[in-house]
Amino acid sequence: MADERPRWREDFPVRWDEDNYMTRRELAKFLTLGSGLLASVNLLIAFIGLTGRTPAPPVRRIAAADEVAPGGSLLFRYPTDDDPCILVRDAAGRLDAFSQVCTHLSCAVVHRPGDDVLACPCHKGSFSAREGLPLAGPPTRRLPRIVIERRGADLVATGVEV
Amino acid sequence: METRQQGSILFSAILVLIALLVVIQLWLVAAALDALVSRQFAVLVPTAAASGALFMLSGGLLWYVVSYDARLRQWGPRA
Numbered sequence: 449m450a451d452e453r454p455r456w457r458e459d460f461p462v463r464w465d466e467d468n469y470m471t472r473r474e475l476a477k478f479l480t481l482g483s484g485l486l487a488s489v490n491l492l493i494a495f496i497g498l499t500g501r502t503p504a505p506p507v508r509r510i511a512a513a514d515e516v517a518p519g520g521s522l523l524f525r526y527p528t529d530d531d532p533c534i535l536v537r538d539a540a541g542r543l544d545a546f547s548q549v550c551t552h553l554s555c556a557v558v559h560r561p562g563d564d565v566l567a568c569p570c571h572k573g574s575f576s577a578r579e580g581l582p583l584a585g586p587p588t589r590r591l592p593r594i595v596i597e598r599r600g601a602d603l604v605a606t607g608v609e610v
Numbered sequence: 611m612e613t614r615q616q617g618s619i620l621f622s623a624i625l626v627l628i629a630l631l632v633v634i635q636l637w638l639v640a641a642a643l644d645a646l647v648s649r650q651f652a653v654l655v656p657t658a659a660a661s662g663a664l665f666m667l668s669g670g671l672l673w674y675v676v677s678y679d680a681r682l683r684q685w686g687p688r689a
Contacts, residue, residue: 472621472622472625473621473676473679475625476624476625476628476672476675477672479625479628479629479632479668480628480665480668480669480672482632483628483631483632483635483664483665483668483669484665484668484669486632486635486636486638486639486661486665487635487658487661487662487664487665489639490635490639490642490657490661490662491658491661491662493639493642493646493657493658494642494654494655494657494658496646497642497645497646497651497654498651498654498655551648589648592649610648610649610650
């Protein structure tokens with residue numbers, strides 16, 4: 449059987465197995481370098497979080513106080529026009545407002561009046577319509593609560609509680 | 611046991627420890643990103659501080675093992 453090794457290998461005898469060999473010392477240095485990179489990423493995230501905060505949310509009128517019937521709901525947008533929210537009034541007349549964006553994969557939650565539940569139709573997640581806490585399905589974080597106040601005959605949103 | 615063999619075991623142990631610290635840092639980065647997205651800003655500074663402390667610990671361990679190795683090379687193995 450003929451030798452299948454190409455001739456150039458004799459002229460350039462590179463030992464790839466040795467060339468690719470990594471010593472424990474090199475691995476330790478590589479891991480420590482990775483540790484430094486991860487620490488830098490964490491610092492960068494903290495910097496972005498601390499400097500990129502949005503200003504205080506505005507005070508915005510949502511609806512008239514009697515616009516939502518008991519057991520009903522109303523969609524609105526707060527704090528910007530890109531943030532859909534839902535106002536829910538239970539049978540006893542209590543008002544609660546939450547972000548309409550599911551904390552799982554950002555689908556819009558809808559109100560199921562009979563169960564006092566905010567349901568996400570995408571993956572069958574559901575949240576309590578009183579507290580915004582996840583009840584079932586994939587979501588693990590609560591819905592951000594929109595702080596609402598009654599001012600005269602109007603309901604106004606004054607903030608967001610994450 | 612020879613000092614060189616002790617050093618080898620020590621090196622392996624420190625290597626495993628550094629790897630463990632890096633895994634914890636990966637978890638911290640994931641937690642910080644999660645907190646950033648969910649706007650829980652109070653979590654960000656402690657995670658960054660913890661990650662920095664773990665990096666210092668990793669660096670300290672590496673420095674210790676490298677200096678140990680250098681001492682060993684300078685003075686030679688002792689029985």
